[in-house]
Amino acid sequence: MPREITAYSNPMVKAARNLREKRHRRDQRRFLAEGLRILTEAREAGWLPAELYFASGEQHPLLETLIEETEAAGGIAISTTVDILSKLSGKDNPGSVVGVYDEFSTELAQIDRRNASLWLVAERLRDPGNLGTILRTADATGAGGLILIDECVDPFSVEAVRASMGAIFTVAVARADWATFRDWLRSGPGTLVGLSLDTEHDYRAPTYPDPTFLLTGNEAQGMPDHMAAECDLLVKIPMLGKADSLNAAVATAVMAYTVLGQHRP
Amino acid sequence: MPREITAYSNPMVKAARNLREKRHRRDQRRFLAEGLRILTEAREAGWLPAELYFASGEQHPLLETLIEETEAAGGIAISTTVDILSKLSGKDNPGSVVGVYDEFSTELAQIDRRNASLWLVAERLRDPGNLGTILRTADATGAGGLILIDECVDPFSVEAVRASMGAIFTVAVARADWATFRDWLRSGPGTLVGLSLDTEHDYRAPTYPDPTFLLTGNEAQGMPDHMAAECDLLVKIPMLGKADSLNAAVATAVMAYTVLGQHRP
Numbered sequence: 348m349p350r351e352i353t354a355y356s357n358p359m360v361k362a363a364r365n366l367r368e369k370r371h372r373r374d375q376r377r378f379l380a381e382g383l384r385i386l387t388e389a390r391e392a393g394w395l396p397a398e399l400y401f402a403s404g405e406q407h408p409l410l411e412t413l414i415e416e417t418e419a420a421g422g423i424a425i426s427t428t429v430d431i432l433s434k435l436s437g438k439d440n441p442g443s444v445v446g447v448y449d450e451f452s453t454e455l456a457q458i459d460r461r462n463a464s465l466w467l468v469a470e471r472l473r474d475p476g477n478l479g480t481i482l483r484t485a486d487a488t489g490a491g492g493l494i495l496i497d498e499c500v501d502p503f504s505v506e507a508v509r510a511s512m513g514a515i516f517t518v519a520v521a522r523a524d525w526a527t528f529r530d531w532l533r534s535g536p537g538t539l540v541g542l543s544l545d546t547e548h549d550y551r552a553p554t555y556p557d558p559t560f561l562l563t564g565n566e567a568q569g570m571p572d573h574m575a576a577e578c579d580l581l582v583k584i585p586m587l588g589k590a591d592s593l594n595a596a597v598a599t600a601v602m603a604y605t606v607l608g609q610h611r612p
Numbered sequence: 613m614p615r616e617i618t619a620y621s622n623p624m625v626k627a628a629r630n631l632r633e634k635r636h637r638r639d640q641r642r643f644l645a646e647g648l649r650i651l652t653e654a655r656e657a658g659w660l661p662a663e664l665y666f667a668s669g670e671q672h673p674l675l676e677t678l679i680e681e682t683e684a685a686g687g688i689a690i691s692t693t694v695d696i697l698s699k700l701s702g703k704d705n706p707g708s709v710v711g712v713y714d715e716f717s718t719e720l721a722q723i724d725r726r727n728a729s730l731w732l733v734a735e736r737l738r739d740p741g742n743l744g745t746i747l748r749t750a751d752a753t754g755a756g757g758l759i760l761i762d763e764c765v766d767p768f769s770v771e772a773v774r775a776s777m778g779a780i781f782t783v784a785v786a787r788a789d790w791a792t793f794r795d796w797l798r799s800g801p802g803t804l805v806g807l808s809l810d811t812e813h814d815y816r817a818p819t820y821p822d823p824t825f826l827l828t829g830n831e832a833q834g835m836p837d838h839m840a841a842e843c844d845l846l847v848k849i850p851m852l853g854k855a856d857s858l859n860a861a862v863a864t865a866v867m868a869y870t871v872l873g874q875h876r877p
Contacts, residue, residue, distance in 0.1 A: 391854065404748060428663045428765060460621040471748060483855060483858060483859055484858065484859070485853075486704055486853030486855045486859070487849075487851040488852060489852035489853060505737065512857055514855050518853070530785065551757075551873060557727060583829055585872075586751075586753075587752065587753060587876075588750075588751030588753075588783070589751060589753035590653055590751045590777055590779050591753070592748065592867075593749065593752050594745045594775075596745075596861075596862060597748075597749055597861060600858070601865055601866055601869045604849070604866045607852075608816060611852075
């Protein structure tokens with residue numbers, strides 16, 4: 348049976364609310380996800396929340412399933428007010444449901460490269476929307492997941508989880524510094540393909556081996572020279588316009604679909 | 613010679629600050645753009661601001677050029693404080709420069725479809741980041757511009773202009789309701805290609821005529837049936853994952869590069 352909590356001062360609610368901030372996520376090792384669609388995506392991928400907040404009186408078959416399975420797995424279902432949901436989600440019009448999830452490990456060592464023929468890699472990715480969008484692209488293209496290099500935005504931030512539309516639960520996410528990633532990469536099969544403006548190789552020309560690791564550089568600066576030098580191949584997406592730049596998540600997706608088109612014609 | 617304004621209560625500053633809100637943009641028919649890179653992009657595309665705010669003491673050759681050309685064109689250059697720039701841009705770390713631009717017309721009748729072999733069309737686009745990203749993709753793929761159908765987010769919003777990285781100044785932007793667009797489209801050459809999940813046509817299979825109008829539906833709902841019925845062709849981007857969705861700007865870009873690859877192999 349769900350508990351009912353209507354006071355914002357409740358310590359469990361306060362702890363959940365705090366997960367909007369990075370230092371609290373680090374301390375609690377938990378994160379927030381919101382919306383029936385994303386929480387259902389998570390459930391179908393095998394992830395249930397430690398705490399499930401929902402608007403009291405709300406009825407939906409998918410919500411019923413979530414409540415049942417959350418409780419069966421030892422989680423706490425909490426019937427609450429729209430006002431508290433709004434404070435948890437940070438939106439005036441919150442979804443009907445917010446989940447508190449235990450963070451999962453982002454150790455690089457957990458990645459099994461044999462699971463997929465394409466892996467996405469991003470270095471110093473700054474924008475949580477881009478991170479979430481790239482996770483969503485990884486899901487859609489059947490990539491194994493996203494490896495985040497050096498100081499990137501937190502994949503468990505509310506904005507990144509929201510932009511991922513649930514893909515944070517369906518693809519692997521790893522974090523590593525460059526040296527660790529490079530050593531790991533070279534310890535097994537894998538071709539490192541870097542997106543660059545400083546090359547004449549059109550992205551459509553090469554044959555992309557299995558597995559391909561697709562490296563996208565920082566949004567503002569692209570990747571440093573020493574990373575480009577480590578790439579087995581640098582490729583360029585042509586830009587005909589005046590701005591000479593593509594959004595990092597867009598460039599990653601154009602590349603990912605090109606590789607996918609070769610691997611599954 | 614630039615004026616110096618250091619008081620936030622200055623009426624010109626207040627009017628500029630108000631442009632962060634839609635109703636004031638509508639009343640003043642002006643909008644904000646910020647950052648030396650974007651303002652330089654605008655200048656190179658032939659757009660100079662009516663008012664140019666910059667941090668006093670800031671020195672940069674591109675800023676000098678902006679100040680000179682803005683004043684030569686009858687605009688006002690204003691040396692001001694970092695605090696005021698921060699209030700104008702809404703960011704704690706503002707760029708060194710903010711411009712107030714006269715809105716340009718977004719009448720569909722101004723679009724000359726013969727200018728490009730690809731045009732992007734989006735209906736009920738809700739997210740300003742997606743809008744800006746699609747403008748950037750339009751620029752990169754040599755598309756003529758973006759046609760916004762029915763109730764879309766404001767292309768002159770601060771977030772959309774920022775995400776466009778200057779492309780708001782380099783490609784055409786038009787707004788129309790669906791009936792007006794359809795009549796205009798059918799009054800000349802053009803193939804309407806809709807992105808859909810409800811079709812078996814893989815997006816890589818067709819030959820895309822010149823000009824192609826690429827229609828992307830609302831982020832959450834996709835396009836309504838009556839729009840899909842009007843399309844000459846519906847195509848699907850395969851999705852292998854569990855989430856079965858791509859970000860709207862990403863899907864548009866994957867399609868736009870596919871069309872570009874055919875038009876310019």
